[in-house]
Amino acid sequence: MAKFKGAIVVDNEKCKGCGLCVVACPTKVIELNPNVNGKGYHYAWMKNPDGCIGCASCGLVCPDSVISVYKMSVES
Amino acid sequence: MSNIQDITKPEHLVYRKTPLLTDNVMHYCPGCTHGVIHKLVGEVIEELDIQDKTIGVSPVGCSVLAYNYLDIDWAQAAHGRAPAVATGISRLHPEKYVFTYQGDGDLASIGCAEIMHACSRGENIVVIFINNAIYGMTGGQMAPTTLLGQVTATTPYGRDPKLNGFPMKITELLAQLDGTCYVTRQSADTPGAVRKAKNAIKKAFQNTRLQKGTSFIEIVGTCNSGWKMTPVDSNTWMRENMFPKYPLGDIKDI
Ligand SMILES: Cc1ncc(C[n+]2csc(CCOP(=O)(O)OP(=O)(O)O)c2C)c(N)n1
Ligand code: SF4
Ligand code: SF4
Ligand code: SF4
Ligand SMILES: [Mg+2]
Numbered sequence: 306m307a308k309f310k311g312a313i314v315v316d317n318e319k320c321k322g323c324g325l326c327v328v329a330c331p332t333k334v335i336e337l338n339p340n341v342n343g344k345g346y347h348y349a350w351m352k353n354p355d356g357c358i359g360c361a362s363c364g365l366v367c368p369d370s371v372i373s374v375y376k377m378s379v380e381s
Numbered sequence: 382m383s384n385i386q387d388i389t390k391p392e393h394l395v396y397r398k399t400p401l402l403t404d405n406v407m408h409y410c411p412g413c414t415h416g417v418i419h420k421l422v423g424e425v426i427e428e429l430d431i432q433d434k435t436i437g438v439s440p441v442g443c444s445v446l447a448y449n450y451l452d453i454d455w456a457q458a459a460h461g462r463a464p465a466v467a468t469g470i471s472r473l474h475p476e477k478y479v480f481t482y483q484g485d486g487d488l489a490s491i492g493c494a495e496i497m498h499a500c501s502r503g504e505n506i507v508v509i510f511i512n513n514a515i516y517g518m519t520g521g522q523m524a525p526t527t528l529l530g531q532v533t534a535t536t537p538y539g540r541d542p543k544l545n546g547f548p549m550k551i552t553e554l555l556a557q558l559d560g561t562c563y564v565t566r567q568s569a570d571t572p573g574a575v576r577k578a579k580n581a582i583k584k585a586f587q588n589t590r591l592q593k594g595t596s597f598i599e600i601v602g603t604c605n606s607g608w609k610m611t612p613v614d615s616n617t618w619m620r621e622n623m624f625p626k627y628p629l630g631d632i633k634d635i
Contacts, residue, residue: 310383310388311388312385312388312389314389319406321410321411321412322411323411323412323612323613324412324611324612324613325412325612325613325616327613328613329571329572346411351385354385359388359393359395360572361395361396361572362572364396364397365396365572365575365576366417366569366570366571366572366575367416367417368407368409368411368412368413368414368415368416368417368420369406369407369409369416370398370399370402370416370420371398372396373389373394373396373397373398374394374395374396374397375388375389375390375393375394375395376388376393376395377383377387377388377390377393379383
């Protein structure tokens with residue numbers, strides 16, 4: 306059966322750490338990084354990358370459009 | 382097990398920033414609804430392939446600088462007067478897609494007359510109305526849309542109807558006018574809501590192509606700085622307090 310694996314790439318320097326993507330992710334992939342970017346924001350990152358299904362929920366709600374979403378099918 | 386580099390190849394890209402958005406970093410506060418709606422307007426313009434045929438009119442309010450973010454032609458109107466400016470542009474260029482982008486202070490207080498008469502005349506424009514129940518830009522004063530009991534800089538004990546009047550459902554008022562063809566209220570707080578809001582914006586621009594009159598889209602949004610909450614808490618507060626007063630859905634569609 307075809308299954309999907311996803312991954313996101315966040316533009317760390319443009320992320321404002323609002324946290325809206327964190328609550329939008331259905332599989333709890335994203336957290337705010339303990340480190341900060343050049344503006345002092347705790348940027349979003351994939352804390353649990355294995356959970357990503359490439360659904361783009363995070364990208365849809367991001368006010369600053371800094372998330373790119375990738376999705377590929379894998380045979381299980 | 383596939384590693385992240387295998388997944389993040391260009392051929393697997395399913396979602397990215399629309400090229401209609403410029404690379405300028407938005408000045409909005411973290412989590413502000415304005416950013417989400419700018420993106421949706423950009424995605425719709427991209428999908429309809431009307432970048433060189435669209436003219437926006439930005440308001441006074443936090444979104445005054447919208448022209449820095451969407452790569453289309455723009456005019457910037459005096460406070461509340463965007464519908465009047467859009468009227469002129471649309472009448473001179475009937476082949477263009479003309480829209481205004483306005484906050485609730487801009488549209489429902491100082492610009493109340495302009496929006497009423499543009500909708501009454503049925504100008505062939507799209508109006509995108511961001512209702513965050515406050516004057517965001519100037520530091521969080523009461524707007525006509527502020528809820529009863531809501532604390533703002535000018536209602537420190539909460540909005541009192543005896544002193545401050547009642548919250549105004551201007552979208553329902555505008556739906557009564559014969560010039561409006563499509564009137565809807567949406568939000569952008571969840572992925573599903575974002576998809577619906579985008580469909581509404583797309584339909585509105587298609588109405589312009591069909592010369593149907595004024596399409597009016599209210600977005601119930603948040604101003605987390607003005608409300609003095611985190612962006613995530615603001616969305617919860619909005620769902621619990623704003624949605625009962627400002628229910629989502631189509632109000633008119635002809
Ligand atoms: C003629 C005039 N009156 C008052 C102001 C001050 N002013 C600037 S923005 C604003 C209200 C903005 O609120 P809103 O339209 O809700 O936009 P938001 O910032 O909340 O998105 C006011 C009263 C002004 N710039 N010009
Ligand atoms: S929604 Fe966007 S800006 Fe907000 S934390 Fe996530 S990636 Fe950063
Ligand atoms: S694409 Fe979906 S699963 Fe992956 S991080 Fe974003 S919201 Fe979570
Ligand atoms: S003040 Fe409010 S409306 Fe203005 S950018 Fe900040 S959150 Fe958005
Ligand atoms: Mg406002």
